[in-house]
Amino acid sequence: MARNAEKAMTTLARFRAAQLADVKVQERRPYLASECEDLHKSEKWRRQIIGEVSRKVAQIQNAGLGEFKIRDLNDEINKLLREKRHWENRIVELGGPDYTKIGPKMLDHEGKEVPGNRGYKYFGAARDLPGVRELFEQEPPPPPRKTRGELMKNIDADYYGYRDEDDGVLVPLELDYEKQLIAEKVAEWKEHKEAALSGDTTTKDEEEEEEEDIYAVEPEFDSDDEEKERTETEEGQPRYVAHVPVPTQQEVEEALLRRKKMELLSKYASENLIQQSDEAKTLMGL
Numbered sequence: 001m002a003r004n005a006e007k008a009m010t011t012l013a014r015f016r017a018a019q020l021a022d023v024k025v026q027e028r029r030p031y032l033a034s035e036c037e038d039l040h041k042s043e044k045w046r047r048q049i050i051g052e053v054s055r056k057v058a059q060i061q062n063a064g065l066g067e068f069k070i071r072d073l074n075d076e077i078n079k080l081l082r083e084k085r086h087w088e089n090r091i092v093e094l095g096g097p098d099y100t101k102i103g104p105k106m107l108d109h110e111g112k113e114v115p116g117n118r119g120y121k122y123f124g125a126a127r128d129l130p131g132v133r134e135l136f137e138q139e140p141p142p143p144p145r146k147t148r149g150e151l152m153k154n155i156d157a158d159y160y161g162y163r164d165e166d167d168g169v170l171v172p173l174e175l176d177y178e179k180q181l182i183a184e185k186v187a188e189w190k191e192h193k194e195a196a197l198s199g200d201t202t203t204k205d206e207e208e209e210e211e212e213d214i215y216a217v218e219p220e221f222d223s224d225d226e227e228k229e230r231t232e233t234e235e236g237q238p239r240y241v242a243h244v245p246v247p248t249q250q251e252v253e254e255a256l257l258r259r260k261k262m263e264l265l266s267k268y269a270s271e272n273l274i275q276q277s278d279e280a281k282t283l284m285g286l
Helices: 005-006 010-023 039-060 066-094 106-110 124-128 133-139 150-153 170-199 224-235 249-268 273-285
Strands: 112-114 118-122
Touching: 039 066, 039 170, 066 118, 066 124, 124 133, 249 273
Parallel strands: none
Antiparallel strands: 112 118
């Protein structure tokens, strides 16, 4: 049986010892980005997170992993993306480049956010999970209505036109137009005055032909007598001939009063009482 000293001198044992001597202790990523004070290490941790996100995004494309495994992978990806943003902010604080503006956006574009819920994204097969597909099919919520205070916040004197004359452009234009109108009215007044002094009383309005009434309806006559009466009325003095007796206002009021009395009697009085009342009126000559 070989001794331990002889076993230690074998080729495999010496190779394993040399390998362990060369292996360095693996450094762990800090839990908080604010604990790191070195810019190069911050960029190193950011690259490490990007590699982990890439591997998990590739894994989550497999829909056969099961619902629970896919949900866990999606949560881990979102957690790593938040951690990546923390390291990018830390890099900016340490004087490094702003990767939020110049960095690739491929990993962010892989995910899809639910309308109305910013921040959490769904990757790969997670978008087809039960309950998630319905969220993407819903319409986004309508924007909130502005209150009266928000609507009135930007309303000032300019909105009502109180400061339109401050630019010095509108006032000269109004003065020129005012002078023009005054000159036209004065010329028109002089023209009318000269026409009145010369004896020509015809005015401009009287010279213009009367506009045709487009809404006028030509009356239809049932007989030649009515047309003849209308022609005579137009040629001579205006007169109206009533072919039926027209009741006066007093007669109309009396007829309405009698009808109202009859309705009340028929509603509240019996037939015998109505008959006796009619006989009494007949005897009294009413």
